[in-house]
Amino acid sequence: MNAADSAEMMLNLSARGCVQTQELSLADIALVNTCTVRDHAEHKALSFLGRLAKWKAEKTGRIIIFAGCAAERLGAGVRRKFPQIDIIAGAKNIENFTNIIEKSRLFDNSGATRGTDRHTDKSSDAVALVNIMRGCSCKCSYCIVPYVRGEAYSIPPEDIFKRIEDKLSAGAKEIVLLGQTVNEYNYKGKNFSKLLQDIVKLPSLARVRYISPHPIFINDEFIQTLSSSQKISKHIHLPLQSGSTKVLTDMKRGYTREDFLQKAKMLSSVGIEISTDIIVGYPTETEPDFKDTLTLLDKINFTAAYCFKFSPRAGTPAALLTPLDEKILENRLDILLNKIKQSSALAYARQLGTMQSVLMETASNGRTLTNFWVRTTRNYNKGETIELKIKDVKDTILIA
Numbered sequence: 584m585n586a587a588d589s590a591e592m593m594l595n596l597s598a599r600g601c602v603q604t605q606e607l608s609l610a611d612i613a614l615v616n617t618c619t620v621r622d623h624a625e626h627k628a629l630s631f632l633g634r635l636a637k638w639k640a641e642k643t644g645r646i647i648i649f650a651g652c653a654a655e656r657l658g659a660g661v662r663r664k665f666p667q668i669d670i671i672a673g674a675k676n677i678e679n680f681t682n683i684i685e686k687s688r689l690f691d692n693s694g695a696t697r698g699t700d701r702h703t704d705k706s707s708d709a710v711a712l713v714n715i716m717r718g719c720s721c722k723c724s725y726c727i728v729p730y731v732r733g734e735a736y737s738i739p740p741e742d743i744f745k746r747i748e749d750k751l752s753a754g755a756k757e758i759v760l761l762g763q764t765v766n767e768y769n770y771k772g773k774n775f776s777k778l779l780q781d782i783v784k785l786p787s788l789a790r791v792r793y794i795s796p797h798p799i800f801i802n803d804e805f806i807q808t809l810s811s812s813q814k815i816s817k818h819i820h821l822p823l824q825s826g827s828t829k830v831l832t833d834m835k836r837g838y839t840r841e842d843f844l845q846k847a848k849m850l851s852s853v854g855i856e857i858s859t860d861i862i863v864g865y866p867t868e869t870e871p872d873f874k875d876t877l878t879l880l881d882k883i884n885f886t887a888a889y890c891f892k893f894s895p896r897a898g899t900p901a902a903l904l905t906p907l908d909e910k911i912l913e914n915r916l917d918i919l920l921n922k923i924k925q926s927s928a929l930a931y932a933r934q935l936g937t938m939q940s941v942l943m944e945t946a947s948n949g950r951t952l953t954n955f956w957v958r959t960t961r962n963y964n965k966g967e968t969i970e971l972k973i974k975d976v977k978d979t980i981l982i983a
């Protein structure tokens with residue numbers, strides 16, 4: 584989501600004649616797009632912002648833009664601590680970015696290249712990210728996202744198709760649809776399944792993926808849609824968060840352990856590989872609750888899981904609960920990571936000897952339709968899809 588928002592802001596800056604660089608010493612503008620979903624992410628962003636004061640002082644006219652979720656959460660007050668910030672663009676205002684820039688008038692005096700009207704989205708990346716929803720209305724008890732990104736809303740299909748067609752004509756072959764609860768998409772009756780069914784009709788599209796679906800919006804129509812086209816990814820990243828129904832209820836996730844197992848079974852039955860997110864040490868998680876998460880991993884062979892210790896975010900209901908001891912959190916995380924390693928190793932081993940259709944993202948790296956990362960022993964053209972045999976596994980990379 585952040586990568587897509589950064590690209591969107593970059594498009595606006597490009598239209599003003601700016602050219603992107605990753606080299607801070609060459610830059611006239613530093614765009615700091617931030618995440619606040621965990622405390623650690625926000626700290627990293629703020630410490631980078633602190634270091635930018637020196638960079639700004641080295642050359643007149645340099646501009647710092649502080650954007651995204653941490654900017655939304657901290658608001659204008661952040662300027663007291665970091666007076667070097669010129670422009671604040673909170674996550675709820677990303678779509679208003681052009682107006683924010685216009686209003687600031689800062690660019691009129693900056694050293695940035697300007698005055699042209701050229702559009703520099705000439706990226707020929709094989710994979711392009713496209714937002715289809717913004718915000719989230721789920722209000723899981725631990726999550727800051729609804730507070731910093733606002734209520735969920737679906738972007739009109741015509742805007743989505745315009746964006747996708749732009750990306751495809753710039754050379755993209757695979758589109759990744761983005762939304763906090765991407766499969767909740769519904770614009771005047773056009774739901775996520777119907778949107779997918781229309782997207783796969785685009786002739787120059789090779790593949791479509793989506794991040795992140797929510798278990799409660801998985802239904803029969805969606806499962807049928809997934810199996811209706813070879814252009815739709817055979818992988819789903821389906822956040823579990825906990826294997827205990829009690830903890831899921833406390834988290835306000837809207838599903839039980841059994842519901843999740845049933846949805847995972849439906850997905851596996853049509854050949855979908857599943858990865859997930861898990862939070863350990865939610866304040867009400869007991870040892871038996873944690874064991875429920877471990878035993879669920881025996882029932883679903885996840886290809887990967889992003890596991891995190893519970894991180895209290897001020898303003899969320901879970902932040903009011905007494906946190907568990909840090910040692911308990913660390914111990915549970917270690918146990919979980921070991922278990923996931925085994926599950927993931929099994930999933931990778933299953934790929935050995937199989938033929939896979941690989942979409943090349945660089946000359947020698949690509950992805951299977953089931954979203955395994957593949958390294959090839961020969962070079963191919965970026966954006967090409969090739970049938971390859973998997974002959975080895977190195978950690979989380981298949982060798983073809």
Ligand code: SF4
Nearest residue numbers: 719721722723726728
């Ligand atoms: S569905 Fe995801 S983004 Fe929305 S509140 Fe829950 S965890 Fe946060």
